[in-house]
Amino acid sequence: FVMLPTGEHPLTIQFERQGDATQLALRWESEFFGEEPVPSSVLGHATTPAEAKTQDRIEHGRYLFAELGCGNCHAANDWNLRSRRGPDLSHVGSRLNAGWMYAWLKNPHEYRKSAVMPVCLETDQDRADVTAYLGTLKSAQPSTRAPATDEKQLDLGRELYEQVGCAKCHDQDHPLTNVGSKYRTSADLTDYIANPHATDPHGRMPQLFLNAGERHLASAVAGHLLAPQRRPQAYPAPPAGDAARGATLFARHGCANCHTVAGAAPKLAETPEAPPFGQAVGLPLRHYWDFGTQANAQVQDQVTGKREQVRGKTAFAAGRGAENAAFDFDGKTWIELSHFHRPDVMTIAVWVKTTRGGSVLTWARPGGGLRGSRELRMNIGQDGKNSLCYGEYNSDGGWRPVIVRPTDVNLVDGQWHHLAVVRQGQSIQHYVDGRPQGSAGVSQPGPGDYTDRLLIGALGLQQNPNNVFQGQMDDLSIWEMALSAEQIASLAQGNSPLAMAQPPQREVKPFDVAAGCLADEVKKTLPNYQLEAADRQALQQFLATVQPEHHYHSAPLTTHDLRIRQFRCTACHQLHDENVQTGVQVDDEGKIIRLERPPQLTGAGDKLTATWLRAVLLEKKRNRPWLNLRMPHFGDSVSDLPELISQSCGIDLQAREAKPDRGLAEAGLAMVGERRGQVACINCHDYRGINRRKDGVVPAPDIAAAARTVRAQWFQRWMHNPSRLQPGTSMPQMFLELPPEERELRIAQLWSALYYQEQLPLPKGVLDKRTDGTRIIVNDQPVIFRMATDTPVGRVDRAINVGIPGGVNFTFDAVSCQLKYVWQGPFLDAGPAWNGRGGNPVRAGNQRLLGIKQGHTLRLGQADAAAKPRFLGYRLEQQLPIFRYALGDAVVELRIDVTESSVIQRFVVSGAPDDVLYVGDGETRFRCETGQRQDETVRFSRAPEIRFHVELLVGESDKN
Structure with missing residues (x-):
């Protein structure tokens, strides 16, 4: 350690790397706080050195090389630099309007200034031919029905667009102008919003609605975008094109270097190879x-x-x-x-x-x-x-x-x-x-x-x-x-x-950084990215540093900064001096308003475990379900980011933190639960998904998960002084009145209780009151709860209740193998099942969307057939249950998708010896687009496998 008096000090660090990437972390401590990383807020240049400005331009060039996909044509595998690929075009003809594709091929930058697609085709006829070829690339799967676009849905879509994060990225540089004219139907846009990675796994559009139960939310956003974001006039149909010639042009111009066309792409041998910038690297x-x-x-x-x-x-x-x-x-x-x-x-x-x-x-x-x-x-x-x-x-x-x-x-x-x-x-x-x-x-x-x-x-x-x-x-x-x-x-x-x-190696020769795509005048046969002069110069400066005679090493900090920029993390999060946010603001009347802000990225690697970072970024885990702003899911494109975040803070990924003393856990558990006259953790925090918070209390993450989400050293610093780590936090400074030794002991006890929480009973106060506070919380994954359930349409003794993110729930009867009840709002209060001796029925919510007493079931042969269903259990698909039951010799699988405006039952019937009939109840209106309908019965002809879906109309229970 170097002793520093108060004030500003010139600081010079000289360090020479040995071998590949090396860890280096700057830390300090004082009599007022324990050892911690030196915060970036106290470091800076009095005058920015010229070499720093040069390096910034080089890093901008590195960013452009990756974003423009240069490495897709110019092999550069040994640079440890991943090139972005374009969308998967396998089924593009089923998704996009031909007129839009033709206009896009002519000039992508006219549609969006930030487009990374170059102009590749020389003539209008070339563009017409490639458009015709792309129009032949269609999916064999039938398109889904367009969602409803009533005023309520449009309002919901407008609200979601502003709240969940869409507006954070879609600014003036990334507008959605005319996006409504791009897609063939609103269902196609809904598909893209619900799962962008299905067609664009390398894109920068994240998935914000993380499960099948939230498709209706994606549909609402699509409805909001379709109406105001259309061209005043639709894109005109393209000129007639030759699809066969278009396929040849697609290969000749190297389109397959960036785009995937599964099962239908031209032979890659026909795709031109650009001069390599680096050696090809084989895969293990x-x-x-x-x-x-x-x-x-x-x-x-x-x-x-x-x-x-x-x-x-x-x-x-x-x-x-x-x-x-x-x-x-x-x-x-x-x-x-x-x-x-x-x-x-x-x-x-x-x-x-x-x-x-x-x-x-x-x-x-x-x-x-x-x-x-x-x-x-x-x-x-x-x-x-x-x-x-x-x-x-x-x-x-x-x-x-x-x-x-x-x-x-x-x-x-x-x-x-x-x-x-x-x-x-x-x-x-x-x-x-x-x-x-x-x-x-x-x-x-x-x-x-x-x-x-x-x-x-x-x-x-x-x-x-x-x-x-x-x-x-x-x-x-x-x-x-x-x-x-x-x-x-x-x-x-x-x-x-x-x-x-074992890819073949090609000779890498010195290359002219001012030629080819980076020339002042790009030849018509080459991709033209229409680069601004500053961007072209940055790319040239970067390429000058990676000539064949140079050696390359992994640089986690550089790659970390690149990923943060690529995926625009600072559009929502604060990182150092970018996107600095305050926790509160004062309105015109002098009232203090608490603002919603996501966690800072500054020091995130020092705070969060690499395991939790991976769970959040790759496995869609979340622990702040109360936030309207959603953590986006970018898929495999950020597969290296969890480790990079840790490495950017100098964390040794191979080091293992010591396990706490198990003997301290019981004392720590007492602090988590209720204590007479003292603050208890469960007053603010959930515990194992159970909410004991009183109304008006600022929510906090589930504390039972703390030992797997945060690092032990950070937890200790946080408990000593939360406001030092996060100014404006609602977390109080605990144990301040205790001597230092006892304070350390209390923190160690609490950490032990959280580390071993799965081996411990529930803390006092979580379940020992009657029904207040035992409501099951539905966060980012569906929740299934099996218990006899009282519903407005009667008691269901063998009920399977499913809570879906977004606040819609349903009850399935495992005896009649039938959907019984759908409601909106909170999921179940498990108090009757858990409290006392337990075993009492739970009660479904009152915000009824749909209730079925009899009917809306299947029959074999005749509508009054006597065959009774026999429940076979369920399997999970995207965490939603697929119910299975036998109906005579047939096996039925049923998936139920519910939203605020519709309920869709998706049936798959195998081995039916006779026709299958769907029989309604004369009260709840329903739609079915296949089969032969007569009044309340839809007949499906016998087949080895019969697939169909029935949509029940929520809120419409009048007679047909």
Whole structure:
């Protein structure tokens, strides 16, 4: 330590890096506060040095290189600089108006000043031809019905646009002018708002409505944008174009370098290659079985060279290419591999052709050993024939499957399909034919070190494996990384895993930074980004620093600052002197108004654990549900940001904090709960989702989660003096009257109680009062509560209650297998079920949206058929239940999507021996766009699988 008297001091730090990235953190302490990072607010330059200004321009050039996607054409993999890709164009013809696409191709900057798309095509006819080609790229999935746009919905959309964060980014540089004329229908715009990453995984548009239960909110925002943001006149139809010539132009001009077109892209060999700026870097491929050629078929790992053991019949079939071989599984054969423990981060990719499905790749422990059977499986048909599952079981966490059921593709149609599953910690994402299916799910934590058997084509829980695959497999690869969406799309387009792992190297020559796309006059055959002079000069200055003779090293702080700028984090958050916010303001009448402000990013890495940062940024976890402003979800594009935030504060990611003394936990728990005459944590904080706060109390994060969200050292500093870390906070300074030693003990006791909270009982006051304060809180994920429930339409003894983010809830009857009641407002008060001896029915809310006494159920053959349903349970999809029940010999799956204005029941009926009938009740109006309707009955003809949905109209219970 260096002793510093009060006042300003010139400070010079000389540091020489050894090897790659190095940690460096500046800290201080005084008699008034403990050791802490030196805050950025006390550091600055009296006069900004010239070299700092130069470096700022270089960093702006680095930002432009990444944002403009320069590396998509100019290979520069060894720069550790990720180039942004354009939207996925696989189904663009189903989403966007042809007139808009034609105008966009002509001049993207005329539509939006901040556009990063260059002008690539020379003539109007070229643009017409490419527009015609893009118009052929359509989805096989039928478009959804346009949402209602009544005045209430428009008002809700306007309010959401201002509150949740849309207006923070869509300023004068990123306007939404004419966006209403871009999309074919309001449903298409709703799809994009609800899940932007489905079509633009590298874009800067985040997902703000994080689950299927909030689609109605995305629809409201879309309705708000469509009306005022249309052109006075629609975009005129483009000139007639030649789609075949457009496909050739798409390849010739390098469009596929930036855009994915799954299954329909021109051959990449036709795409031009620009001079490389850096060497290509291979991806970490651990194992790869291509099964050889038809002339030399074999079961050999192309990475290790090991020949694998086939258990059963060795047979091959024609692979996807003219000469390729695929392994032919007969339903009795599997391949035994050399076992290795499942990595915590990995990707599995494979081509399959099947009509039956089965296990693709499984880890297991036969017999279970001392702690029960363990398994990890990737298979087809886990829950319904057309389903893809990645699931894991161990006795610590039970069975945790992540299952998707594609609606736009049939995995068991006897055609080749590319499947992939990406594991990143607990986050699991499925891909089918190069496109993500569903949102990321959650599996077991930690590395899979509990198995000892690895099989292709079967599940090895028993000595004689089961769930054996039937069909063909080709190009099965296991990667020691989470492949990106475009890398998986590249595999689905037929690129070889070996070529991606061992890319050919091209000679890198010195390049002219003032030529090509950066010339003052760009040639017509080259992409023209229409750069301002300052931007062009910044790019040139950056490129001058990365000539071939230079060496590159990872620089977490530089990459951190780049990500913060790319994703405009400071549009909402304060970081150092950017977007400085106050907690209160005084209105014209002198009243103090508390302002809503998100947490600061200054020092976030010192405050938050890397695990929690990952949970927030990649797994959609939230702990401030009361904020109107929402934390956006940017998907895999920010996969490195959790670690970068920690590293930017000098945190050693390999270091592990010591566990607190378990013996202190009980005393700490007493401080969390109610104490006579003393402040209790639960007066302001939720605890395990239970709210004991009185009306008017400023809400605070769930304190039970503190030990996994914040770092121990930060917690200690926070408890000593909250206002020093966050001026204006409502958090009081605790234990101020105690001697220093006792104060430290109290803080240690409290931290121990929070660290071991899962092993402790609930604190006093959380549940020992009657029903006040036992309401179940629905935050950012749906909540399911099974308990007998009293509703305005009667008691439901075997009720399954579902609370959905956004304040809409419903009750399902597991006896009649029927939706019974939908209400708006708070979820259930669990007091009757939990208090005293418990077991008493809970009561649904009074803000009724829909109630059904009888009807709105299915029948077989005739409307008065006597077959009674038999409940089979439910599975979770995007955390919402898919109810399953038997109706005679048929199996029914029912998903219920509810909003404030409609309730949609989505049915899938398999194995029905007769026609299926949907029977209403004569009171609640409903719509059904398929089937044959007569009065209150809709008939669906017998088929192996029948899919349909019925929309119940909320608030309309008059006779038809």
